[in-house]
Amino acid sequence: MRTKTQWILPVLFATALALLLQHFLGSIAWAGLLAVITWPLHQRMLRRGWPPLASAAFMLILLIVSFVGPSVLLFHTLSSELASLQRLLISFNQTGVPVPAWLTGLPLVAEPAVTWWLEHLAVPGGLNALVRTTLGDFMPHLTDTARVWGSTILANALYLFLTLLTLFVLYLHGAAVMHYIDGAGQRLAPVQYAKLRRVLPLSVRGTALGLGSIAILEGIVLGVAYWIAGAPAPVLLGVITGYLALIPGGAPLSFTMVSLLLFGQGNSAEALGLFTWGAVELFLVDKFIRPKLIGKRVNLPFLAVLFGLLGGVSTLGVIGLFVGPLMMAILFGWLRDSTPAAPLVLTPVALEPLNDPQGIR
Template sequence: MIDPQQATPRPDAPAVEDPATMPFPLISDISAARWLLVFIIAAAIYFFHGFLVPVLAATIIAFASWPLSRSVQRALGIDRTATAALFVLVIVLFLVVPVTMALLYAFRELQQWIYWVFEVNANGAATPLWMVDLPQIGDWIDEQWMRHIGRPGAIADLVQLTSGNTIASIYRSVLAAGNVAFHLALNLLFMLIALFVFYRDGDKIAGQIDIIGARILPRRWERLSRVVPLTISATVTGMTLIAMGEGVILGIAYWIAGVPSPVTLGVITGIMALIPGGAPLCFTLVSIYLVASGSPLAGVLLFLWGAIELFIVDKTIRPVLVGGPVKMPFLPTFFGLVGGVKTMGIVGLFVGPVLMALLVAIWREWLREIRTHPQTP
């Protein structure tokens, strides 16, 4: 009987190299895999960066409404697909449609302002009497008005000085808003599709993210995975939704008080309400305008309406919704708002403040951990 160790190897059998004689690899397998992963992620970001804004918006909405969606699913006894379809439909009816209608109406009012600007630039306009009658500063305002606005061509010179563009180029940009609206509609469609997927498969996606996050940050991921959802929910509920509500309520008050362009001013108030102190500034300026233009009673009542509404929101509604006021510093909130609009358009109004709130929350969490467990030398 032939000993297996003495058997002659087959000619077609692959030769087994001695590990000691194998060449030393320039890059280890682990390093090569990591660099390959980085390359794939970078390529994916490059090719799909156009979908980043709608996916971020869908992620924020899904985070904020996830507990409610699970509660509705259990109460109605329906599956995840039906729950996802129901919530997407609710968001379209009660969020997308009202916001779109308000923006369209505000754009129509802005067109009237633009036509007025072109008419004044062509023919000039006298200083409003209520400005001239202001004590102490009426004459100075009249002089500045006639220098920068009142004479023909003054507005074009002012626009050229401040922005570097001609008034005609700005008007052409306004006329090209149709392309912006089409791009916004595409982003909205992609956001709704991503939101449906998140509602339906959110559990699986969250589980996979937890596995990878625990691998990357083994000591901090458990705490961060709790901070991030709570921060997103508190920011969306305590800042975005309440700001939209303040814009609606104060916009109705503007309309009742007889303020010109109440929808546009309501939209501006809602945007400014995202910034601490923005809403009081808006309704105070509008109240001053009413008083100065000969409607003192309407101005005083509008100011009282805004002050009472702000007190009720800050002392009752906001603590009930988020368990306490959302304490965000002014500067991060302002940068999040302006930076979000600059990089993401109208969607950045909601995405920017949330991202800054996450950054501030993670910063505070790390500071708390350092203070609780200081490193010993």
């Protein structure tokens, strides 16, 4: 009875604490995940004689540069591409946009589509008038969206600051934090906590290695494919693809949209080739490379990794990419530990185990 009642107060307190910190649990979780992923590098620097404060500051700067660097490249390339796009739109507005050849070949809708194009886009100044009319219709919605996005950006900036601050404190006092967590876990559930303590670092680091390496690989490979196919701004599209590849379904969305862009420009062969190559590359990555990189470190089968990733991201968002494989690793760890060391051997007649009692566990 004492074993059951001793859980009541900790569970009630944990529930109340979760309700109190519900808006900041994401920041705490991200800080913990980043600390677990980068902890070996931090420990290596400490063993080489770095002061804890210097090591924590360096790790924080390294993480910021790792995330900000590609973003700066993305925005720089995006600004150049937007400037080129602006010059192109000004030219089209002055001369009119000619009717593309592929539009005349569309079945059923070719004639009304060409007529609309000639009335609105082929005439000088038609593009400017169309943009003004469209923006006028959507201006109230754009204003509301901008207001929501503004508050969302401010909230996310606060969460990012809290994440970095928590991560810095974990670098400085991670050993003391783990001492208290280990003590609480051993008092409440020593066996289960020992399994979790063993599986969690392997699962989180394996997932980070798999997601990061696959995102970089897909960004480079598909970026080269965009360049070969003649897509505009292949570097920019490759960086966007790399970011989207962190999320299941992001990479196929990226190369599908680029394929549609090429098809809209009249490059049907290049569009078909890019889509085919993207589908083959995605199949190889998602079915073989990604599960091997993630499941290899935690000894998980292919389907467990796949459903852990998909279920985690569909339920919890990006952070579910780490939580899903972790829960699968815990599940399979419990299943392996609860499996009898020697299975029962049944006779075909009496359906009884063998006489050796030592073989039954």
